[in-house]
Amino acid sequence: MQEYPLAxxxxxLEPGPTVLVxxxxxxxxxxxxxxxxxxxxxxxxxxxxxxxxxxxxFAALSATRQCVIAIPPASLASTVVDIxxxxxAKVDKFQAFGLTKLPAAKVEAPLIRECxxxxxxxxxxxxxxxxxxxxxxEVVQAWSDPAWPDLASTxxxxxxxxxxxxxxxxxxxxxxxxxxxxKRMVKFPEFA
Amino acid sequence: MQEYPLAxxxxxLEPGPTVLVxxxxxxxxxxxxxxxxxxxxxxxxxxxxxxxxxxxxFAALSATRQCVIAIPPASLASTVVDIxxxxxAKVDKFQAFGLTKLPAAKVEAPLIRECxxxxxxxxxxxxxxxxxxxxxxEVVQAWSDPAWPDLASTxxxxxxxxxxxxxxxxxxxxxxxxxxxxKRMVKFPEFA
Numbered sequence: 166m167q168e169y170p171l172a173x174x175x176x177x178l179e180p181g182p183t184v185l186v187x188x189x190x191x192x193x194x195x196x197x198x199x200x201x202x203x204x205x206x207x208x209x210x211x212x213x214x215x216x217x218x219x220x221x222x223f224a225a226l227s228a229t230r231q232c233v234i235a236i237p238p239a240s241l242a243s244t245v246v247d248i249x250x251x252x253x254a255k256v257d258k259f260q261a262f263g264l265t266k267l268p269a270a271k272v273e274a275p276l277i278r279e280c281x282x283x284x285x286x287x288x289x290x291x292x293x294x295x296x297x298x299x300x301x302x303e304v305v306q307a308w309s310d311p312a313w314p315d316l317a318s319t320x321x322x323x324x325x326x327x328x329x330x331x332x333x334x335x336x337x338x339x340x341x342x343x344x345x346x347x348k349r350m351v352k353f354p355e356f357a
Numbered sequence: 358m359q360e361y362p363l364a365x366x367x368x369x370l371e372p373g374p375t376v377l378v379x380x381x382x383x384x385x386x387x388x389x390x391x392x393x394x395x396x397x398x399x400x401x402x403x404x405x406x407x408x409x410x411x412x413x414x415f416a417a418l419s420a421t422r423q424c425v426i427a428i429p430p431a432s433l434a435s436t437v438v439d440i441x442x443x444x445x446a447k448v449d450k451f452q453a454f455g456l457t458k459l460p461a462a463k464v465e466a467p468l469i470r471e472c473x474x475x476x477x478x479x480x481x482x483x484x485x486x487x488x489x490x491x492x493x494x495e496v497v498q499a500w501s502d503p504a505w506p507d508l509a510s511t512x513x514x515x516x517x518x519x520x521x522x523x524x525x526x527x528x529x530x531x532x533x534x535x536x537x538x539x540k541r542m543v544k545f546p547e548f549a
Contacts, residue, residue, distance in 0.1 A: 179524065179525040180373060180522035180525075181372060181374070203407070215395070246538045293482075296482075330372035330532070335542040338536075341533020342531045342533065348527075350442060350526075353527070356526040
């Protein structure tokens with residue numbers, strides 16, 4: 166993994182991909198699948214996400230206030246669904262699904278080698294956790310797989326990994342055609 | 358537009374499409390483009406979203422506590438970008454972009470005829486508005502275009518409109534291949 170610019174993290178999450186979330190609690194790593202998340206701020210990058218209170222990861226994130234958000238390519242789709250259909254209370258998911266843990270720089274939770282981007286996060290606001298299970302996270306360090314050198318580019322011809330968008334029912338729409346409307350972004354000259 | 362079941366609203370927003378938001382303030386309707394949103398609860402459907410404080414729509418939503426979230430098909434992409442690149446303070450966007458207003462049932466903000474789904478929303482929590490511009494909305498009534506009769510279905514072979522996922526820079530990834538992994542949803546027998 167190579168360093169990925171924090172100012173470009175929003176480009177990874179704004180399209181709404183299904184992601185994985187790793188935690189490490191009492192020396193034991195776990196991973197879950199997550200689809201309810203959104204960007205909240207460009208830089209430092211803030212995001213909101215929901216974890217179901219019954220999940221093993223909810224307890225770990227609440228206790229450690231740290232996690233890694235990893236973005237899987239569509240080729241990992243079956244694994245991503247299987248991760249969401251068992252619990253870390255009973256299964257060592259990294260071992261069960263053949264995922265490679267890499268050490269993070271600023272948090273205890275591991276990066277996932279098989280994901281093309283990894284975002285080290287800290288909980289910065291838990292005001293809505295009790296009521297809605299909503300965590301506000303700050304991305305404190307970001308990484309990308311050098312196999313995707315264009316990931317932080319804004320060149321409309323860049324090569325991006327295909328990601329998964331969950332329809333909520335076990336079906337996904339995968340990324341298709343890339344559409345370039347940069348010339349119409351007149352309010353945002355940095356992108357036009 | 359025909360009634361769309363509230364229990365299925367998450368299927369529309371969980372994939373992370375770029376959406377439009379309409380408001381009505383002092384008798385004048387406006388519309389903006391929004392990409393930072395997420396589901397928070399299945400039923401009644403709750404969602405979170407961020408509106409930039411400088412936006413005309415921010416003032417309208419804050420004052421009226423009502424809006425409509427409309428989901429555009431990818432065929433409307435140029436219009437969706439243009440809507441995000443001008444302000445309702447200066448432009449009647451419905452007129453400028455040839456969008457058709459339809460009356461909503463429970464809010465003053467209009468539905469958009471050209472969008473395949475319209476969600477009437479009320480602000481139910483503004484605890485994080487001042488700090489982050491984050492609104493919590495409840496969908497109180499949902500509508501869909503009868504031209505898409507499969508929209509609330511969970512049949513993996515259903516026909517869905519192609520939506521847009523914003524990369525944050527004026528480029529979009531459009532929906533491509535549909536992937537069916539329902540059989541792996543063992544924790545969620547209602548979908549398997």
